[in-house]
Amino acid sequence: MTFIKITEQPSLYDNLEKKSVGEILTEINREDQKVALAVEKTIPEIEKLVTGIVARMKRGGRLFYIGAGTSGRLGVLDASEIPPTYGMPNTYVIGLIAGGDVALRNPVESAEDDLEKGWEELLAHHINENDTVVGIAASGTTPYVIGALRHAREHHILTGAICCNPDSPVAAEADIKIEPIVGPEYVTGSTRMKAGTAQKLVLNMISTTTMIKLGRVKGNKMVNMQLTNxxxxxxxxxxxxxxxxxxxxxxxxxxxxxxxxxxxxxxxxxxxxxx
Incomplete structure (x- = not known):
């Protein structure tokens, strides 16, 4: 099957610089409305992944997010919100980004192209079979993520992938494939837009549901939140x-x-x- 990057296809809109501010905002919003519907179609796969994560975390396992660029930043963001929101130590949900913390604010040249680096970073955390690795890659072609997932599966570690192209190389390395297909971006190839929004929604669903099932919520309240202000x-x-x-x-x-x-x-x- 030929792999097609829908995320790189030409925008459905053109001559953007000639449009009014109102037209641009309206058209972006029109595209954004497609995102939640695309994520909805992936709920069965998200359910499988969360069920596996919860079972492993109850045995002392951890959840690792791994990605590059916007995808990596979204993983680090989701992980960083777990301690203040649910009172869990920051050792339970861990976000890894190609290029390290400096890449949160600045691009790190070629960091995502290293096929072995992601697995090396997971090994530094003494990853084991109780853990789960979720690779995040809008395009689905990031070598840093592909290598990490491939090695994790070889070591019988549960793996998931969040990609916005169908049948991607990243998804091929994962046990559970979550593929919200949001279509071409408003600005061609700018996956920080719809693809990034879809990834953020999926990450919210994964971490929130996991924390609820681990008993970190009572009723509908964050009863374990940190009292930081x-x-x-x-x-x-x-x-x-x-x-x-x-x-x-x-x-x-x-x-x-x-x-x-x-x-x-x-x-x-x-x-x-x-x-």
């Missing part, structure tokens, strides 16, 4: 008010004493049970 302390105190019916100041003091909503509620209920 006044807004979050206030949010946490109100969660305790809603859950326990305590006055706000008592709830806030309880929260600050124990460090998280869950710990505060558990401690209060434990004390009440002793009475």
């Amino acid at each position: 006044k807004k979050l302390v206030d949010r946490g105190a109100n969660m305790i008010v809603d859950e326990l019916g305590l006055p706000y100041e008592q709830a806030k003091n309880l929260l600050l004493l124990h460090g998280s909503v869950k710990k505060a509620i558990d401690a209060f209920l434990s004390e009440q049970a002793k009475l």
